[in-house]
Amino acid sequence: xxxxxxxxxxxxxxxxxxxxxxxxxxxxxxxxxxxxxxxxxxxxxxxxxxxxxxxxxxxxxxxxxxxxxxxxxxxxxxxxxxxxxxxxxxxxxxxxxxxxxxxxxxxxxxxxxxxxxxxxxxxxxxxxxxxxxxxxxxxxxxxxxxxxxx
Numbered sequence: 001x002x003x004x005x006x007x008x009x010x011x012x013x014x015x016x017x018x019x020x021x022x023x024x025x026x027x028x029x030x031x032x033x034x035x036x037x038x039x040x041x042x043x044x045x046x047x048x049x050x051x052x053x054x055x056x057x058x059x060x061x062x063x064x065x066x067x068x069x070x071x072x073x074x075x076x077x078x079x080x081x082x083x084x085x086x087x088x089x090x091x092x093x094x095x096x097x098x099x100x101x102x103x104x105x106x107x108x109x110x111x112x113x114x115x116x117x118x119x120x121x122x123x124x125x126x127x128x129x130x131x132x133x134x135x136x137x138x139x140x141x142x143x144x145x146x147x148x149x150x
Contacts, residue, residue, distance in 0.1 A: 005099065006062045006082045012097045013050070013060065013088055021090035025050045025065070028101050031084035037076050045086060048078065 016023040025048045027034055029041040036046050048069060050058060055078075058067040066079040089096025 002062065003082065005085070006060060006065075008097055009065070009082065009085060009088055010060050016088070016090045016096065017051070019090065021092045021095075023050045024048070024087075024089050024091045024096075025085065026087040026089075027065075027078075027080045028084045028086050030101075031081060034080040034084050036078055036080065037071055040071060049091070050088075 013023050027036060027046050027048070029036060029038070029044050029046050040046055048055070048067075050067065054069070056068040059065070060082075062082065064079060064081060065085060066077065068075055069078050070076070085099060086101055087096060087098040089098070
């Protein structure tokens with residue numbers, strides 16, 4: 001089965017934009033196929049504001065994310081394989097989706113994400129906190145953790 005990562009990226013990006021929030025994209029700078037300005041890399045990651053006013057020509061295909069971004073007045077073509085994307089989230093509240101850097105391309109991540117209905121029906125809140133960590137931002141196996149927003 002093909003990877004669902006690009007579909008999740010497109011969906012979360014659209015949800016963040018529709019919610020009138022600022023979409024933030026995090027890319028793994030260690031991926032050899034990423035074309036990014038290396039001088040803006042911090043902790044092996046690069047962070048982009050990918051709102052319509054900040055970038056141009058955003059394309060999220062099943063294999064690649066690319067757009068044009070300006071750094072200090074110089075326009076760069078940013079390009080990265082989907083598997084290099086670590087997160088897309090709303091700047092205002094941190095809501096979004098976060099991926100494991102080591103995720104294999106072409107894997108089906110849906111099977112590795114536990115739906116909230118199953119978590120809350122079979123475990124206590126303390127067990128969920130133990131599994132997800134204090135911040136609740138990642139699962140035990142480092143797979144994407146979907147946070148329920150009411």
